[in-house]
Amino acid sequence: MPTSAPFGTTTAGTEVQLFTLTNANGVKASITNYGGTLTSLLVPDKAGKLGDVILGFDNVSGYQSPEYLKAGPYFGALIGRYGNRIKGGKFTLDGKAYTLATNNGPNTLHGGKVGFDKVVWQAEPGTSAEGQTLKLTYLSRDGEEGYPGNLNVTVVYTLTADNALKIDYTATTDKATVLNLTNHAYFNLNHDAGRDILGHQVTLPADRYTVVDATLIPTGELRPVRGTPFDFTMPHAIGERIAQVPGGYDHNWVLNGATGPYAAATVYEPETGRILEVTTDEPGIQLYTGNFLDGTLTGKGGTVYGKNAGFCLETQHFPDSPNQPTFPSTVLKPGDTFHSVSVYKFGVRK
Numbered sequence: 001m002p003t004s005a006p007f008g009t010t011t012a013g014t015e016v017q018l019f020t021l022t023n024a025n026g027v028k029a030s031i032t033n034y035g036g037t038l039t040s041l042l043v044p045d046k047a048g049k050l051g052d053v054i055l056g057f058d059n060v061s062g063y064q065s066p067e068y069l070k071a072g073p074y075f076g077a078l079i080g081r082y083g084n085r086i087k088g089g090k091f092t093l094d095g096k097a098y099t100l101a102t103n104n105g106p107n108t109l110h111g112g113k114v115g116f117d118k119v120v121w122q123a124e125p126g127t128s129a130e131g132q133t134l135k136l137t138y139l140s141r142d143g144e145e146g147y148p149g150n151l152n153v154t155v156v157y158t159l160t161a162d163n164a165l166k167i168d169y170t171a172t173t174d175k176a177t178v179l180n181l182t183n184h185a186y187f188n189l190n191h192d193a194g195r196d197i198l199g200h201q202v203t204l205p206a207d208r209y210t211v212v213d214a215t216l217i218p219t220g221e222l223r224p225v226r227g228t229p230f231d232f233t234m235p236h237a238i239g240e241r242i243a244q245v246p247g248g249y250d251h252n253w254v255l256n257g258a259t260g261p262y263a264a265a266t267v268y269e270p271e272t273g274r275i276l277e278v279t280t281d282e283p284g285i286q287l288y289t290g291n292f293l294d295g296t297l298t299g300k301g302g303t304v305y306g307k308n309a310g311f312c313l314e315t316q317h318f319p320d321s322p323n324q325p326t327f328p329s330t331v332l333k334p335g336d337t338f339h340s341v342s343v344y345k346f347g348v349r350k
């Protein structure tokens, strides 16, 4: 069974816990019920030495500090009800117009002012045939942040015997709504957690990406990556062409697989030999290279998180899908069950 330990008290006065899942290889994943946040993940390097590859804090107060809330990086958190952006915080569903809380310029980002990353989830540690598990549940009430319908969300984290962290999402609603659930872990596969990730080599099996406007809202165009700095169909270091992308990578790639689960990303760090392989049944993946980190946050072990201190691979439906009729639908209807699985598997190349 996973272990559990106090993780501090939230500013609202709720005591939260840190659950640690362990497998036979000594791999450990720590998750708090505050925001369902993955706070650390110890995985081996090519010499078999375990190291933490996740950005975060060692107490809930780190995730609630004024600097953290101002920066809004969403370290390791579960994201909902709608991951990524919705244009102008508005959408129409079944002829009815909805207005959401906006929190990112004119747009709604990652669920609004109080998204799923900032709520306390019910937690149930357990064990399945695959490994140790943490089941997290949350009821997002009708009207929360402007979204329609009472949405019951269950997320199960499983640490498997082959060093994978599997994240299984299910949700049901009592009124038609939109949803886009993901996890916002920042990874850094280096030995030195304070070193940037520009040397990490990324492969994305995606021939197209969603072009965005100045506020990072998709224009609707799915543009071929070929011949551009967005082409990761063969491995490229993150830093190789990042200077050609104003602001850095913060885009959604259209995954080539027709139906999942399929390979969504591979990341390799040559010095440690660590490899991260992501698979998902979601149609898209956001590669975000920590462009907005600026050294104002200090995390676990006194590590200062500067620009490009970590990268996120957010498996998802495309941003602003509720306003883009040609994108895969993010609508969930009463009587239907949303189900999606993403897997983050760690290995080494010697």
Ligand code: BGC
Residues within 6 Å of the ligand: 072, 073, 074, 084, 216, 250, 251, 286, 288, 292, 314
């Ligand atoms: C977004 C970024 C944002 C980051 C942290 C990413 O998913 O695409 O624009 O800065 O999350 O909030």
